[in-house]
Amino acid sequence: MSGADRSSAAAAPSARPIRRVMSGIRVSGRLHIGHFWGTLRNWLELQEKYQCFFGAMDWHGFTTAYKVPGEMHAWTRETIAECLAIGLDPNRSTIFVQSMVPEHLELFLILANLTPKGWLERVPTWKDSEEENKANDTYNLGRFAYPVLQAADIAIYRGDGVPVGQDQVAHLELTREIIRRLNNLYKLKIPEPQALLTDTPLVAGLDGRKMSKSYNNTLFLIEESEKSLRKKVNSMVTDPARIRREDVGEPTKCSVYGYHKLYSTTEDLAWVESGCRSAGIGCGDCKGRLTENIEKKMAEPRIKKQELLKPGSDLDKILQQGAEKARSEAQITLQEVRKGMKWL
Ligand code: TRP
Numbered sequence: 001m002s003g004a005d006r007s008s009a010a011a012a013p014s015a016r017p018i019r020r021v022m023s024g025i026r027v028s029g030r031l032h033i034g035h036f037w038g039t040l041r042n043w044l045e046l047q048e049k050y051q052c053f054f055g056a057m058d059w060h061g062f063t064t065a066y067k068v069p070g071e072m073h074a075w076t077r078e079t080i081a082e083c084l085a086i087g088l089d090p091n092r093s094t095i096f097v098q099s100m101v102p103e104h105l106e107l108f109l110i111l112a113n114l115t116p117k118g119w120l121e122r123v124p125t126w127k128d129s130e131e132e133n134k135a136n137d138t139y140n141l142g143r144f145a146y147p148v149l150q151a152a153d154i155a156i157y158r159g160d161g162v163p164v165g166q167d168q169v170a171h172l173e174l175t176r177e178i179i180r181r182l183n184n185l186y187k188l189k190i191p192e193p194q195a196l197l198t199d200t201p202l203v204a205g206l207d208g209r210k211m212s213k214s215y216n217n218t219l220f221l222i223e224e225s226e227k228s229l230r231k232k233v234n235s236m237v238t239d240p241a242r243i244r245r246e247d248v249g250e251p252t253k254c255s256v257y258g259y260h261k262l263y264s265t266t267e268d269l270a271w272v273e274s275g276c277r278s279a280g281i282g283c284g285d286c287k288g289r290l291t292e293n294i295e296k297k298m299a300e301p302r303i304k305k306q307e308l309l310k311p312g313s314d315l316d317k318i319l320q321q322g323a324e325k326a327r328s329e330a331q332i333t334l335q336e337v338r339k340g341m342k343w344l
């Protein structure tokens with residue numbers, strides 16, 4: 001998938017230079033195009049410029065999806081296969097599965113002890129989802145400690161740049177506070193990571209609401225087939241004013257147009273705009289063109305993904321090598337921390 005031309009991962013103008021980028025994606029099911037436009041597209045760009053550590057964060061996924069055995073394992077393999085299929089390059093970056101790097105957990109436990117409970121109680125994602133967590137049996141210690149694990153993820157690689165959307169800047173501030181405390185207590189020099197502000201366009205779901213697995217309105221990062229893609233695009237809600245073919249419409253009120261802006265050429269965009277406003281095209285034509293344009297970007301990754309998920313493929317070797325690379329960096333940090341704690 002492309003779109004790097006529209007991306008804009010950038011450090012704040014006054015910030016010191018970034019040496020190492022660290023980022024993760026929580027494993028919570030199948031990846032959808034929201035993950036691409038919000039996260040993966042930035043990773044593709046960052047891997048060209050920096051030394052990067054990118055993780056499939058399955059322990060983070062487990063904070064809410066701990067009930068069904070086997071689910072997390074399958075999702076995680078598929079997540080990595082898809083990341084590779086769209087062009088993340090394990091020769092350039094360290095691409096790893098969090099649970100294959102147990103060092104995260106040791107550092108997590110150290111950090112958990114020096115994080116006051118009040119810091120976590122103030123985290124908006126915890127505060128605002130109390131009822132939801134209680135209803136879903138996720139009002140739990142692991143879920144509460146989520147930001148501490150995230151701080152450990154970053155600190156363990158001594159990452160100094162973390163790509164985040166504007167809404168995540170406050171979260172990163174907590175990571176910085178935890179690392180500052182660690183450094184002060186044990187006289188360490190683990191970098192306090194800076195936010196690399198990335199542009200994260202909101203991708204609407206097929207029904208126009210926020211794209212979310214729980215709404216069942218997602219378009220997968222890699223749909224099974226052109227047929228499943230077509231079916232989903234055809235199910236999208238359109239401008240409610242266009243009831244009959246002869247009614248004129250307004251593209252800016254339609255999520256199909258929103259998707260065209262992400263996947264179509266300027267010529268196709270002009271065709272949609274004028275065709276919709278003059279009733280020169282029907283919504284079926286418009287969706288057909290969109291399907292073609294998305295399929296152009298999904299076809300190749302689909303084949304690569306299928307190859308990687310075949311038994312006997314290179315996937316296990318890539319996972320193993322990624323874990324080894326990640327662990328050797330993580331062990332350096334842990335050694336330093338243990339030395340600072342005088343607990344070797
Ligand atoms: N919390 C992030 C998300 O919801 C995932 C994540 C886990 C992460 N560990 C991280 C992101 C470390 C950046 C750095 O997607």
Ligand code: SF4
Pocket residue numbers: 238239242249250251254255256257272275276281282283284286287
């Ligand atoms: Fe939406 Fe396209 Fe129909 Fe206009 S023609 S309402 S943009 S689907």
